[in-house]
Amino acid sequence: MHNTNSDASDEHRQVLKKLSGHLRNIIEQSIVLNAPDKVITDINKQLATIETIMQPYVTDKRALEYYNPNVRGDLNDIQPYSAVSGHYNALAAPIKFEQQQDKLIGRVKYGRAYEGPPNCVHGAIIAGVYDQLMAIAGMATGKAGPTAYLNIDYHKPTPLFEALEFQAWISLERDNKIIVKGQCLVQGEVVTSSEALFIVKALLNK
Numbered sequence: 781m782h783n784t785n786s787d788a789s790d791e792h793r794q795v796l797k798k799l800s801g802h803l804r805n806i807i808e809q810s811i812v813l814n815a816p817d818k819v820i821t822d823i824n825k826q827l828a829t830i831e832t833i834m835q836p837y838v839t840d841k842r843a844l845e846y847y848n849p850n851v852r853g854d855l856n857d858i859q860p861y862s863a864v865s866g867h868y869n870a871l872a873a874p875i876k877f878e879q880q881q882d883k884l885i886g887r888v889k890y891g892r893a894y895e896g897p898p899n900c901v902h903g904a905i906i907a908g909v910y911d912q913l914m915a916i917a918g919m920a921t922g923k924a925g926p927t928a929y930l931n932i933d934y935h936k937p938t939p940l941f942e943a944l945e946f947q948a949w950i951s952l953e954r955d956n957k958i959i960v961k962g963q964c965l966v967q968g969e970v971v972t973s974s975e976a977l978f979i980v981k982a983l984l985n986k
């Protein structure tokens with residue numbers, strides 16, 4: 781279940797990614813759907829059919845890596861199914877990670893499915909982005925481990941539908957501890973900032 785390798789072809793990865801894209805769009809549309817009962821009943825029937833088509837292929841093993849510590853290229857593929865950043869998990873918004881010098885950047889726009897305060901991103905979603913982004917920043921040092929604490933200062937509301945730039949960088953590395961700092965910018969303005977402590981240890985019991 782927690783495989784660190786996969787023999788999935790590029791084609792297989794592409795069709796799986798497309799599936800998550802469709803599901804993500806359906807989730808977003810469902811939040812603001814104002815259709816007649818008859819239309820929704822029809823949609824429900826079609827979704828039930830899709831569930832039936834998928835069921836025989838549902839196994840206890842993921843098609844792709846649960847965790848890929850040796851990923852090259854797309855940093856989102858370190859955890860392809862991450863609930864926060866996995867491009868193969870429809871629950872995750874399409875956030876894009878990218879290393880820029882000593883900073884790990886996460887760019888994303890959130891829609892209605894992620895709303896907390898009116899027209900703003902839910903604080904728990906923001907916390908999730910920091911946890912994942914900062915964990916990956918720590919992994920880039922070759923040392924990884926669980927989050928011991930994650931502190932967030934919410935300076936200003938974080939708007940929906942706007943380009944958000946999350947940044948994370950290593951602040952301190954000592955023995956088995958990594959402290960990572962982060963901030964999120966909207967049009968150049970810091971709206972939230974954070975600090976997390978990660979304790980270095982094996983994440984997986986193989």
Ligand SMILES: CCCCCCCC(=O)SCCNC(=O)CCNC(=O)[C@H](O)C(C)(C)COP(=O)(O)OP(=O)(O)OC[C@H]1O[C@@H](n2cnc3c(N)ncnc32)[C@H](O)[C@@H]1OP(=O)(O)O
Nearest residue numbers: 846847859911912915925926927928929957977979981983
């Ligand atoms: C495969 C990729 C997955 C990536 C997932 C993204 C990251 C996550 O979401 S992880 C999920 C959230 N985190 C968790 O569930 C962790 C749950 N907590 C734990 O497992 C443990 O408490 C753990 C591992 C953090 C620390 O326990 P343990 O390994 O026994 O360490 P412990 O000996 O208590 O502490 C080690 C050091 O850290 C310090 N420390 C531990 N916790 C804290 C804290 N909250 N604040 C400050 N210092 C702390 C200790 O004081 C100690 O310091 P020193 O070495 O100087 O004496």
